[in-house]
Amino acid sequence: MSRLLLIALVLVMVAVAEAQPRARPPSPAYGRRVRCKSREYPSCYYVEHRCPSTCPHQCVVDCETCRPVCECNKPGSVCQDPRFVGADGITFYFHGKKNKDFCIVSDTNLHINAHFIGKRNPNMGRDFTWVQSLGILFDNHKIFIGAKKTSTWDNSIDRLDLSYDDQSIDLAGGEGATWKPATGVTITRSRDTNSVVIEVSRNFQIKATVVPITAEDSKIHKYGVTDEDCFAHLDLGFKFYSLSGEVNGVLGQTYGSGYVSRVKMGVDMPVLGGKKEFATSSLFATDCAVARFNGTRLSSSKDFQYVNLKCGSGLDGRGVVCKR
Known part of the structure; x- marks a missing residue:
């Protein structure tokens, strides 16, 4: 195989590799895990959530909406x-x-x-x-x-x-x-x-x-x-x-x-x-x-x-x- 043909083959292989979809890195695991602890909301009770990136260590679960909310954004x-x-x-x-x-x-x-x-x-x-x-x-x-x-x-x-x-x-x-x-x-x-x-x-x-x-x-x-x-x-x-x-x-x-x-x-x-x-x-x-x-x-x-x-x-x- 000639040197020019070898170089061409390598370039084709690189192009094909770059065209392949790359795996996305896993999304970051934010702060602490939190759960709804009110039995009045059975569909949400003890379901695990992670605090959002805006408050990775300071959040609670709003059991009514079953979503984590930042404690420091609430009235009071x-x-x-x-x-x-x-x-x-x-x-x-x-x-x-x-x-x-x-x-x-x-x-x-x-x-x-x-x-x-x-x-x-x-x-x-x-x-x-x-x-x-x-x-x-x-x-x-x-x-x-x-x-x-x-x-x-x-x-x-x-x-x-x-x-x-x-x-x-x-x-x-x-x-x-x-x-x-x-x-x-x-x-x-x-x-x-x-x-x-x-x-x-x-x-x-x-x-x-x-x-x-x-x-x-x-x-x-x-x-x-x-x-x-x-x-x-x-x-x-x-x-x-x-x-x-x-x-x-x-x-x-x-x-x-x-x-x-x-x-x-x-x-x-x-x-x-x-x-x-x-x-x-x-x-x-x-x-x-x-x-x-x-x-x-x-x-x-x-x-x-x-x-x-x-x-x-x-x-x-x-x-x-x-x-x-």
Whole structure:
């Protein structure tokens, strides 16, 4: 066989190979597996889903639609830098200031302050901030929940810090582990580590998860996080069972009877001001300018019953439809 014929044959074989359809790489396996755990939806009950790419580690299954949804896009969410989704479904940011405390909900029988941690951003003239802990007051009780400082993140290690009436809570490990300090108060692990649900009957429910700032997050947002501190913080979801029309606070005001959003719409990152208005002297202080707390349980028929509302919002959190 001549050299020219051999070369021609090789070229034909290469062309034929390139013309063959190539196998597609498998689609990426996103974050954790989640299931619907409500037996009220038998067609969806315990069907496994994977969290979508937009929230690979923070999603739940909407049992009614049998689809995974990002927890941080639901009304009543406080996540990230801190990104709030109000009761009206409008998303806004409240940056506050690092190492300071701010009132996020204040009503007659519920007061919640948040402690912010963060890093200074010299290029923006403000701090990057995240919610590190909550101080919760109701009746004559108080609950503390916080994220312990950590350098290198390992999700198998529990970084939750909990206390009830100044007594440290030793919550057993494992999903479903429950601690009940008093009638109507329940704290339950929603995952094996780093995630709990705090429930006070007829008052509120808080879902809290400790999460780190990852190297990828830091690179994308230019946080400048180093190996010394991954700025572990709380991603939060709130549900309120009985609020008055006078409720206030960074998040609480969005549930008020006469609330009109002060957020400027149509911008990429709508920011709410009012650091002085919502600032408080300590994590369990009720001295913010908008405080409403007096430690008594509401009983008025005019109270707003948000527990019976079913709300859904778009992926960007800017729209919401609520049905009673």
